[in-house]
Amino acid sequence: MKYKLINSMIHNFTHSFVGDCNYVDDAFVIEDLYKIARLKKGEVVIITWHPVKTEELFKLTPRVRKAIGYYRDWFPKHAENHRVPLEHLTEYRTEVFMANNHQLCVKAVAIDDRGKEYSCYVRP
Known part of the structure; x- marks a missing residue:
């Protein structure tokens, strides 16, 4: 590994989720995430991909929940294509929030089985 x-x-994976290719029920998913983050006024909207945490879904719109379902189904295959065995990941999440300058920020964060954190900002 x-x-x-x-x-x-x-x-x-995060770029695909927040990008223009993620179009569900006649709208882009990032539009809903932007509205949610804006309403939260600086609080972070978290989508945990691994391990799955369903309690986060209740704070999201039906469109985002539907997209998360599709992407959770695809995630193991995506990780396999990148030659990343899921047993080496202890956590992977996407964070969406509004910066102080009102710009939408998207951050991908993962922690491996050694405790090392990986993070990168993604442009939606």
Whole structure:
């Protein structure tokens, strides 16, 4: 296992989730995430991919929950394609929040089985 592959895997997955290719029920998912983050006024909206945490879903819109379902189904295959065995990840999440300058920020964060944290900002 090459641990350096984790960073590109989480960046690509998060970028796909918040990007223009994630169009569900006649709208882009990032539009809903933007509205939620704006209403939270600086609080972080967290979507945990691994391990799955369903309690986070209740704070999200039906469109975002539907997209998360699709992406959770795809995530193991995506990790496999990047040669990142899921047993080497203890946590992986996407954080969405509004910066002080009112810009939308998206951050991918993962922790490996050695306790090392990987994080990168993703441009939606």
